Amino acid sequence: AARRGGGGKMAAWARAVRGLLLDVSGVLYDSGGDGGGVPIAGSVEAVRRIKASGLKLRFCTNETQATREKFVKKLQGMGFDISVAEVTSPAPAACRILKERSLRPHLLVHNALVPEFAEIDKANPNCVVIGDAAENFTYANLNEAFRVLIGMEKPVLISLGRGRYYKETDGLKLDVGAYMKALEYACDVQAEVVGKPAKMFFESALAEMGVPPQQAIMIGDDIVNDVGGAQRCGMRALQVRTGKYRSVHTLHPALR
């Protein structure tokens, strides 16, 4: 029989949860513009407790400023219990698509991400892949990507995420979505988004965990990319009040 009070009142869906999908930047740590960052209070311990609880755990990030190897090493350095095999990120998903469709990318990405595309033929490009290129978002590089794209009979633009902006320790930065929109507009094309909030991205993560959407929860700081994307896949989702969440509350009403 159900007990009175808080303890036993756990909802049926919550008892059914077998897997957690965790966003990383803004949830576990605040990233720094220098490639570093600082853990958010309590998050190292939270990951440890989730793992000890027996729940399945998957780190779902749109991080494209580093290979998964470097990204994981950074988080391990902060004390997180995390391995490359537990991370779902856009670059490997993009590589699968490139191979399946015989696409040869012109890359507009962060230098540190390039090794993820080592196995991919990049000669005579027939598509453009854009990621969070950060300092590589120069006027010259954007014009070059534009010219490659506009020169195609049927332009193909693949975007590693569609985030508007993110918070680094030294302030807010434009994310890949803003530059994706610039190229979309200039070439009158629509980008194919790989990464959150794409349905396929969440489905891959669920498959990797072996958990159906009804038994999984996504936890993130982005209402569109984390929460909205997960919900469209039939998952429940929670928005944390760290990362970009707080900064959003100091912004104009349209973003609240």
Next chain:
Amino acid sequence: AARRGGGGKMAAWARAVRGLLLDVSGVLYDSGGDGGGVPIAGSVEAVRRIKASGLKLRFCTNETQATREKFVKKLQGMGFDISVAEVTSPAPAACRILKERSLRPHLLVHNALVPEFAEIDKANPNCVVIGDAAENFTYANLNEAFRVLIGMEKPVLISLGRGRYYKETDGLKLDVGAYMKALEYACDVQAEVVGKPAKMFFESALAEMGVPPQQAIMIGDDIVNDVGGAQRCGMRALQVRTGKYRSVHTLHPALR
């Protein structure tokens, strides 16, 4: 009585034409990335003949890489009969709006355009003005404009044109419209466009000529900014096959 053959078959609307609005870049000359450029064959002579014919003439440009003074000096150097008083361009129109609405801009524009805003108070900005900043479209400058905008209670973004791209002697370049879209998306705002294809821009040019729209023709190389904009004001418009026109025909079907 009407004669047979081509000579006398001029349409009634053509006989009524009293004023011409001429786009400049891509119609009179092809601009160079260095701020120079080369006149398009026959265009110097064409301007001379239009003026000799007694037609009223107005140069309507979205040029925002130089002050009108410098722009006119460059065209005079190529042999064109043109003066500053004959030019309608976005920066002076933007200045009128800024003054009327007590707006203090953060400028994301070309260095050479800054003198057009000399009289404008730019302290403690409450709007962002974006032009074709070219080399000033750096990652740092875009992030700065974004932060100014997102920090406002009610972001105001004024864009000097909304062109997708243009042709310079060394190739196609992204125009201000692409960067405008990036900021629009990141901040969830809609820019106010000053310059072509804004109706107010064409109306100003017509007022300056003292010619009603039914008696004016716009001539340009851009189907949206020149032709579409003019037609929405009740003018007729002609698209020339110079400037970006030709390059468009080598592009994908959506842009033809």
